[in-house]
Amino acid sequence: MRDKILDAAQIRIAAVGYNAVSFRDLAADVGVKSASVHYHFPQKSDLGVALVARYTERFQTALDQIDQTDARTAMVGFCAFYADALIVDQSLCLCAILGAETISLPAELRAKVEGFFDMNVAWLDQFYARHGIKSPAPWDVVASLEGAMIVGTATRKNAVMETTTARILADF
Amino acid sequence: MRDKILDAAQIRIAAVGYNAVSFRDLAADVGVKSASVHYHFPQKSDLGVALVARYTERFQTALDQIDQTDARTAMVGFCAFYADALIVDQSLCLCAILGAETISLPAELRAKVEGFFDMNVAWLDQFYARHGIKSPAPWDVVASLEGAMIVGTATRKNAVMETTTARILADF
């Protein structure tokens, strides 16, 4: 049940943000009452922290499974994790919207969101080092992909994500 | 008073998003009661629409004042509008956070946010055409700048914005 709640939370928060999701919404999604959600996550911030922790962990595991023998193929795989969220799952990266909301988030949650971005850049750093790659800068890659998700969603233009991905891959 | 309310709304919404701002917050900011805010903006969406309209109009006016005799200087100016919001005003571009919240916004407001991005790209399109510039693609430029604001804010690293700006300007 804990995991089912997190599943529901991920879909809802990625769609409308942390501030616009209520325990009652999530309870209804999984077929219980809101008091039961509080049993698993006493405070809303507990839910947010657990969700981002799980999300970061899964993302890290996926990144670590990218075959790095060929640099370009690996980078295509990296970009695809972002593009797929937008185009296949039709939702933003969880941390794109949480990043935008960052100032209004509880401190513990904000720290977790920061950790997600740090993890992505750390992966790119070691990947770049292994292949002697210099550009585009890892922070710029992550920022561009997150921005493309947001602008692409807001304008309902999938082409935005494709254009940005193509530009990043041009260096490879 | 109408303008004072919009000023307060811009600061608050840029910081915490549309969903996390209440009429009572804004009323307190400008020294009136929430009923008075409702006099100027009957519904919350009216306030959001008016705010983005004003924001887009001002941004457009500022862009139109960029001297385009030198392409590089003009592009530096364009990027600076984003960078200044983040570093000088210490706030996100209003439409960065509204873009992230887009799915949960009232339809009229969502359309206005979309219009902001369209306007930015339209300006870049004519600028590119005038100078025979091909890259980076206008949608990629806007997406990258918005993403850099969000990731830079979330990780409290001003360097993110600087890195992305430098990469965009490298083509000029």
Added chain:
DNA sequence: GTCTATAATTTGATAGAC
């Protein structure tokens, strides 16, 4: 673990006096 019930607060919004 889930429920009912409820407390305490906040929210968007309106009525009507001044």
Added chain:
DNA sequence: GTCTATCAAATTATAGAC
């Protein structure tokens, strides 16, 4: 234009039964 007063709904959160 602003106020007081208020409503109806939603929110986070808790107490206690089962």
